[in-house]
Amino acid sequence: MTEAHRVSVPHLVALDVDGTTINHAGELSPAVREAVHAVVAAGHHVIVATGRSIVATTTILDELGIETGYAVCSNGAVTIELDPLADNGFRIIEAVTFDPAPALNLLRHEWPGAVVAVEELGVGFKLSAPFPDGELQGELRVVEWEELVAEPVTRVTFRAPGGTAEDFLALTERIGLHGVNYAVGFSAWLDLNPEGVSKGSALEILRRRLEVDPRHTVAIGDQRNDIEMLHWAARGVAMGNAPDEVKAIADEVTLDVDEDGLVPVLRSLV
DSSP states (O other), X not given: OOHHHHHHXXXXXXXXXXXXXXXXXXXXXXXXXXXXXXXXXXXXEEEEEOSSOHHHHHHHHHHHTOOSEEEEXXXXXXXXXXXXXXXXXXXXXXXXXXXXXXXXXXXXXXOTTOEEEEEETTTEEEESSOOOTTSOOSEEEEOOHHHHTSSOBSOEEEEOTTSOHHHHHHHHHHHOOOSXXXXXXXXXXXXXXXXXOOHHHHHHHHHHHHTOOGGGEEEEEOSGGGHHHHHHSSEEEEOTTSOHHHHXXXXXXXXXXXXXXXXXXXXXXX
16 A cells, blocks of 8 residues: 555544643643644544543643544543534543442552542542642542442542552552453553443444544554553554553554654654
8 A cells, every 4th residue: 555545545543642642741732733733634533532531631622623523531431522512512422331349449458548539420530539739630529438439430540649650560460450441550540441441442433433444543642541542553653651561562653752752643644
């Protein structure tokens, strides 16, 4: 297949947010914004695929100027369709839930000092205790443990501000977690989702909905919660700032997020 033919066919382009589209200071560079606009203008389907909640995802979509299409939130548990005429500019088309109690009670026993956030869809989070400032968006409410584990949810975040990602990797290996899908973040941050649900699984549903050939899928990410998405894509790209285990499964590695590593990947599609 020639380069000219490859870029003329509409692709599904999945973009992680933190550490990929925006840097670790939460900044979106003009170069990345312009590259995203160019890919959209070329007729490709740009889909933000993130661990963020709906509230935190829509702020990035606003910054990118994306008003139509789809977005994958909560590591694949929630999919929204963007529509400027809908309430808040979107409608929820998929929300997969699970019972958080077994995993959370096990984690709480192993790491009593950690804090927990349970997602309230489209609203914010219920918390066991306050999180570090700026880490979560939306309405934040501290509630009793019994309320945290009382109902099925789309996502749970288990956070230990004094720990490390290596601590959490060791914890999950030691105790085992069943009935959930989980991903350890770049810090001591553990996301729990319904079993079998990932960014990749949600993107596959959208790929079929959009009738995009599997060969015309691109995904770019930087963390362990992007691994399934990078496996799913025909062209899986790891950021230069990604952990080695993420780079190892990618088809290619681009520059660091602070070097606008997303830009050359996107420019190759237009």
